[in-house]
Amino acid sequence: MTGSSPLALAAEALKGRGLLRADAAALPETAPGRPWFVSLLLGFSGWLAGLFCLAFFGVLLRPQSSGAYAAIGLLLLAFAYGLYRMPGSAFVEQVALAFSMAGHVALTIALAEGTDSAGGTAFGVALLQAGWLLVAPNRTARLLATFFGCIAWALSVRFAWWGHDFDHSRQAVSLGAALLGWFIVWGPAALGAWALVSSEPRWMAAGRARLLRPILSGLLLALTYGTLGSQPLQSLLFWEPEGPARTNWLALWPLLSVGAALLALAIAHALRSRALKGAAIAAALLHVFHFYMLVGTTLLTKSAIMAVVGLLLLASAALLERHGRAT
Secondary structure, three states, X not given: OOOOOHHHHHHHHHHXXXXXXXXXXXXXXXXXXXXXXXXXXXXXXXXXXXXXXXXHHHXXXXXXXXXXXXXXXXXXXXXHHHHHOOOOOHHHHHHHHHHXXXXXXXXXXXXXXXXXXXXXXXXXXXXXXXXXHHHOOOHHHHHHHHHHHHHHHHHHXXXXXXXXXXOOOOOOEOHHHHHHHHHHHHXXXXXXXXXXXXXXXXXXXXXXXXXXXXXXXXXXXXHHHHHHHOOOHXXXXXXXXXXXXXXXXXXXXXXXHHHHHHHHHHHHHHHOOHHHHHHHHHHHHHHHHHHHHEEOEOHHHHHHHHHHHXXXXXXXXXXXXXXXXXX
């Protein structure tokens, strides 16, 4: 057994303990995965290439209606699907990602022109991402579909409930409505991520990792950066607004997202993913900064809330440390 691979040695150990049948087929050897920072760079280049691809088709075909944009979007997604089905390589995957991005942007424009509604467009994009998630035969495509689907769902709820005007200094939203809205938006993502990580041994054994692993990673990224991604630029006001300001408890959403980022951090720790843990820690810090700079409540109220949250976090850290020593 001197020249055996680590996977073969693990299989032999499992057979010796009776956890794997003696006549079980050999476990397939897998190639080492691509480093996360390489995937991030490739994803950025895919976005950039997708925008150029969409601009090229726009100049070439000059669409003038929502139907024309929809036809271009479906055609681009069909090209992307065909490329994803080809034998894998970094170049082919990036070309497919570029066509996919351009197709989704074209279909989003078609939805915007066809519905003439911000909420309807966002909900349509959420359904589009859900459909692409089920048919796309690529891990990166599924991860991005999950992430952007969550953001589109968040925007659809906010647009439908509070309209497209997100000026926190002018709009009054009660505390109960803000809390309920946040849990409607991000509660399903948190429950979904927790359910997936809790049932990981079952779906790994059932061979569903190619589908569910990207969904889990996308949900964790949505929990960490989803609020920032679904927060329009008007919500960040670094100057004193003119006229009387109203208390808008939507300003609590970034602070609630600190809790979501910490949940994602705990799940990423269980998955032993350093990239996701780093993303969750960075997102938690960004959410604290976002909450403090967001107009909607007075600075005194925010300071008191942050002091209470800080004490709760310190108490939680002490309990976790004590639990770790006890075990």
